[in-house]
Amino acid sequence: MTPTNTTAVTTETSKLDDSQRTPCEVWTRVMGYHRPASSFNSGKQSEFAERVYFEDSSSTA
Numbered sequence: 243m244t245p246t247n248t249t250a251v252t253t254e255t256s257k258l259d260d261s262q263r264t265p266c267e268v269w270t271r272v273m274g275y276h277r278p279a280s281s282f283n284s285g286k287q288s289e290f291a292e293r294v295y296f297e298d299s300s301s302t303a
Contacts, residue, residue: 268279270290279290 269276270279
């Protein structure tokens with residue numbers, strides 16, 4: 243029996259218009275506690291935008 247992938251979605255059908263998107267609030271840990279990034283002052287917002295995220299290659303299978 244050949245396995246089928248029922249979760250595959252083509253790129254064209256997965257694109258959404260901005261009116262279909264749900265806005266989300268990004269929270270981050272700052273100075274030991276969590277707070278929304280939208281409440282940052284302009285300097286902290288630019289610092290947040292410059293953050294570099296990494297992925298540990300040993301944790302991916």
